[in-house]
Amino acid sequence: MKGKLEWIYKSSKALETTFRSDEMEAVQAVMIAEDLKRTGRLKAVTFIDQAGTPWTVKELQNYLKEIDTEPHNITVYFDGGFDVSSKTAGLGCVIYYEQNGKSYRLRRNALVSELVSNNEAEYAALHLAVQELDFLNVHHLPVMFKGDSRVVINHLSEEWPVIEQHLYSWADRIVGKLKALGIRPEYELVARKANMEADRLAAQALKGIDIMAISERE
Missing domain, CATH: 3.30.420.10 (Ribonuclease H-like superfamily/Ribonuclease H)
Incomplete structure (x- = not known):
């Protein structure tokens, strides 16, 4: 599954802005989302699949676990x-x-x-x-x-x-x-x-x- 990450970044001065990534595989999106969390500046992050459906990182992780045993x-x-x-x-x-x-x-x-x-x-x-x-x-x-x-x-x-x-x-x-x-x-x-x-x-x-x-x- 492919999609785009959308996240809200909060600066040290409480300024906020929204970013959206290029399209990527779901497994890459999870890795990048985890990286963003480690910055301590992430307010929210969502994965938007190609059908326009939003996923939380947790939902995406669960989905990847479920399909791992299937082709x-x-x-x-x-x-x-x-x-x-x-x-x-x-x-x-x-x-x-x-x-x-x-x-x-x-x-x-x-x-x-x-x-x-x-x-x-x-x-x-x-x-x-x-x-x-x-x-x-x-x-x-x-x-x-x-x-x-x-x-x-x-x-x-x-x-x-x-x-x-x-x-x-x-x-x-x-x-x-x-x-x-x-x-x-x-x-x-x-x-x-x-x-x-x-x-x-x-x-x-x-x-x-x-x-x-x-x-x-x-």
Whole structure:
């Protein structure tokens, strides 16, 4: 979870002023808030999350304790590839997350049929990633989704309208699943080079190589 710190500073001459920080992760906000308290000049401090909800430092600390045993700080990469000759699609997703003080990487791919385009394959890859988040029991958390499909990213971030009916069905299914899980999505368009791992998984799926693995990261 990200947000901004807002605090009231009281000078030695009882003058007061309010400051607001840049956006930061909740864990960083707690550390800075504790630092500010040690100055002896802090009158009040509040963490404002991205939804505009205010949190006390104590509430934020409790929240961080609660989510530590569950997957959090999640970033998802997804990619889909469509083979015109066989009418099959390879889907790939990589999920980076933290749990119990450790960092993990989940890799998953799948071979599917009955799709009609590369754009649909990209949507199906994102849907696969959302299913994996469900299996990980991710809920009521922000999640960053990164992909190199301008169509999918711009559709779901509402930069572009979804006109094609078959793509609208995928978008509707994904948005509905995210809402059911309480996931607050953020979308980022990345260069294909930054999405190579998901791209490789999709290509391996087209070759009939199935991958499902979770590994701990250094």
